[in-house]
Amino acid sequence: MMQSRGGDSGEVINKQVILKDYVTGGSAKESDLEVISTRTINLKLPEGSDGVLLKNLYLSCDPYMHACMNKIENPSIDFVSFSPGLPIRGFGVGKVVDSGHPKFGKGDFVWGSTGWEEYSVLSRLESDNLFKIDHTDVPLSYYTGILGVTGMTAYAGFFEICCPKKGEYVFVSAASGAVGQVVGQVAKFMGCHVVGCAGSKEKIDLLKNKLGFHEVFNYKEEPDLEATLRRYVFLPV
Incomplete structure (x- = not known):
């Protein structure tokens, strides 16, 4: 900026x-x-x-x-x-x-x-x-940011397309990006269980300790993404 x-x-x-x-x-x-x-x-x-x-x-x-x-x-x-x-x-x-x-x-x-x-x-x-x-x-x-394109993108994707309900799991890819950060925090506010992924230790720390994501993982350290999502998001087998 x-x-x-x-x-x-x-x-x-x-x-x-x-x-x-x-x-x-x-x-x-x-x-x-x-x-x-x-x-x-x-x-x-x-x-x-x-x-x-x-x-x-x-x-x-x-x-x-x-x-x-x-x-x-x-x-x-x-x-x-x-x-x-x-x-x-x-x-x-x-x-x-x-x-x-x-x-x-x-x-x-x-x-x-x-x-x-x-x-x-x-x-x-x-x-x-x-x-x-x-x-x-x-x-x-x-x-x-939050009141501009980033915020509008997050809002439209979350409320108009995903339409999650309280208590549901929300997985946010590229969660440390501008849109991902907003989606994760809005999902928490809505009472959802929020899981995010990012590609570095610093980004993981940001998501977990500053933005309060419930679960986070480094996708670069997970060879089997489907198994990882089952572990964190409890997908049906």
Whole structure:
């Protein structure tokens, strides 16, 4: 998560995190990205613009962004590649500096997809996908997590698809991830018996001793996953 600083009027330096080139050969490296402070931005939208100018306050770093750093050529994949030489994009929280959009006014706080830069100009189409933050009595950073996409994903998966009942067993795969953490805690609150798995000692410790999962195991240490689930979740034979 990044927090930005900047002025409120005139033309200012716009610090950006750009993708230098498409990632090849596996994981992204630090050298694939670059922080630049050579571009400026006018904090007033052009006359007649129906978009939004945001001052980005918090940015969320999410796993799907790695896929967007690759050159995606398969039309069946929903992700859109980032463009080399331009800021990468992700979900974040921002404050409206200027607006020609009928839904948003100067000073509004919003969350949605934005650029990894101090200020972003979003088109009308991009602005249509922003959500206005009406409740500012909680930390704004929560809208990059529990009150944002992470929370909505956990809520929809748990309540709309799984629909567990009190006392039932809930198994959470990748439980130490952002969505998994939320699902596990909501399941506990609902009175379910929560079992989670993760891939390291540190993650297991987090789940068991901080987040209060009833049972946890390291899937890398379990050669027979079905037998492991029977041991922890009491699956029928």
